[in-house]
Amino acid sequence: MVSQTVASTVIQSVTARAVLDSRGNPTVETDVLLADGSLGRAAVPSGASTGAREAVELRDGDPGRWHGKGVDRAVGHVSGEIASVVVGRDADDQAGLDAALAALDGTADKSRLGANALLGVSLAAAKAAAGAHRLPLHRYLGGVDARLLPLPMMNIVNGGAHADNPLDFQEFMIAPVGAGTFAEAVRMGSEVFHTLRRDLRAAGHATGVGDEGGFAPALRTAREALDFVVRAIERTGYRPGEDIGLVMDPASSEFFRDGVYVYAGEGVRRTPSEHAAHLAELIDAYPVVSVEDPMAEDDLDGWRELTARVGDRCQLTGDDVFCTDEKLLREGIRTGVGNSVLVKVNQIGTLTEALATVATAHRAGWTVVMSHRSGETEDTTIADLAVATGCGQIKTGSLSRSDRTAKYNQLIRIEEELGESARYAGGAVLRRP
Ligand SMILES: O=C(O)[C@@H](CO)OP(=O)(O)O
Ligand SMILES: [Mg+2]
Numbered sequence: 001m002v003s004q005t006v007a008s009t010v011i012q013s014v015t016a017r018a019v020l021d022s023r024g025n026p027t028v029e030t031d032v033l034l035a036d037g038s039l040g041r042a043a044v045p046s047g048a049s050t051g052a053r054e055a056v057e058l059r060d061g062d063p064g065r066w067h068g069k070g071v072d073r074a075v076g077h078v079s080g081e082i083a084s085v086v087v088g089r090d091a092d093d094q095a096g097l098d099a100a101l102a103a104l105d106g107t108a109d110k111s112r113l114g115a116n117a118l119l120g121v122s123l124a125a126a127k128a129a130a131g132a133h134r135l136p137l138h139r140y141l142g143g144v145d146a147r148l149l150p151l152p153m154m155n156i157v158n159g160g161a162h163a164d165n166p167l168d169f170q171e172f173m174i175a176p177v178g179a180g181t182f183a184e185a186v187r188m189g190s191e192v193f194h195t196l197r198r199d200l201r202a203a204g205h206a207t208g209v210g211d212e213g214g215f216a217p218a219l220r221t222a223r224e225a226l227d228f229v230v231r232a233i234e235r236t237g238y239r240p241g242e243d244i245g246l247v248m249d250p251a252s253s254e255f256f257r258d259g260v261y262v263y264a265g266e267g268v269r270r271t272p273s274e275h276a277a278h279l280a281e282l283i284d285a286y287p288v289v290s291v292e293d294p295m296a297e298d299d300l301d302g303w304r305e306l307t308a309r310v311g312d313r314c315q316l317t318g319d320d321v322f323c324t325d326e327k328l329l330r331e332g333i334r335t336g337v338g339n340s341v342l343v344k345v346n347q348i349g350t351l352t353e354a355l356a357t358v359a360t361a362h363r364a365g366w367t368v369v370m371s372h373r374s375g376e377t378e379d380t381t382i383a384d385l386a387v388a389t390g391c392g393q394i395k396t397g398s399l400s401r402s403d404r405t406a407k408y409n410q411l412i413r414i415e416e417e418l419g420e421s422a423r424y425a426g427g428a429v430l431r432r433p
Helices: 072-086 094-105 115-132 137-142 182-202 222-236 272-285 300-310 326-335 351-363 381-389 402-421 426-430
Strands: 011-020 026-034 039-043 151-158 171-175 245-249 260-263 268-270 288-292 315-318 340-343 367-371 393-395
Touching: 011 072, 011 115, 026 072, 026 115, 039 115, 072 094, 072 115, 094 115, 094 351, 115 137, 115 351, 137 381, 151 182, 151 222, 151 402, 151 426, 171 222, 171 288, 182 222, 182 402, 222 245, 222 272, 260 272, 268 272, 272 288, 272 300, 288 426, 300 315, 300 326, 315 367, 326 351, 340 351, 351 367, 351 381, 367 381, 381 393, 381 402
Parallel strands: 151 393, 245 288, 288 315, 315 340, 340 367, 367 393
Antiparallel strands: 011 026, 026 039, 151 171, 171 245, 260 268
């Protein structure tokens, strides 16, 4: 008698639905079910300060529903066209699956089916396959040496497009470079967060939070925000720089207009050279270990100027300028645009392409920061991705909202699971040999 074996990792069904993200907007959640019954589920995040060259997030645009932000078309693509190509494929073949998704879409920016439709399938398939092999996602994707916990960059002051305050810079973060473990890093961050709340309140500021859960006080300048953060670190009993470093994401593309950086909150305009000089001053005056998007995505000369000026002593991470796109990153590496790349899976649309970007950065000796979006869900995939890739750094918001703490909590669990073999390298991950 001939018996036919069907791999247990064959995809049996693909479904999707609209769920809510942390801003109260709809986003795509996808389920991938395998022949052995393993279910992978992934919810797609969404940005507010998006790079111009990001893969396209498909929104319905009907102003009468969800204020135009509906994802019904993307959901329909998942359960229709995409499912018809993906069902029957082996979820173990992630690269093949992702190539098939990209080919099915057929556009360079994934605008036909939507990166939100494709990414949910890509991530859910990986999670289902991990489940079929009875492996945690970080182990399935990263193997036995995936045991480096990331340095967390915790966002404690929000501005820019993520808050309704006058701060021009979007994010002020703390990174516990002197912690001994990931769990300790989270405790240190939480302590500083609560000191900052008391300090802001004592100074008469509101302590409401922005999109990523950091406080959104009515401060005007980066110096004011950095002063509050440094004082909170000290008053908690830590040494700024040695125990906790500072990280900023000005999200500079957001206020670069006609060749000038327009600081609306501060009420000044700076030329690219003045903006770079201002950042260099802040980097020298405060224990700033990393700046993301210091210059705008269209100001490559500015990027090169700043990299030449401070790139030897500060991590300069490209977000909008690279959009997690391996080709854009290669060009940046070749031409001296920064020394680090931010990786957001939804900027490129498939897991395989995001992993290629990480590998290219690492081969060049560049650092990688795994990142959330300002619109998030309870999905914790990026926590596992940070460990799987061994990238050593993660940026996933404040210490106070479930959409952000879900990722920190997942990393606490992974650290516990790894036990003795878990490593946390503190500030050493900010450089690569
Ligand atoms: O600029 C950023 O780095 C991100 C995440 O912090 O914001 P958004 O998701 O709005 O692009
Ligand atoms: Mg950014």
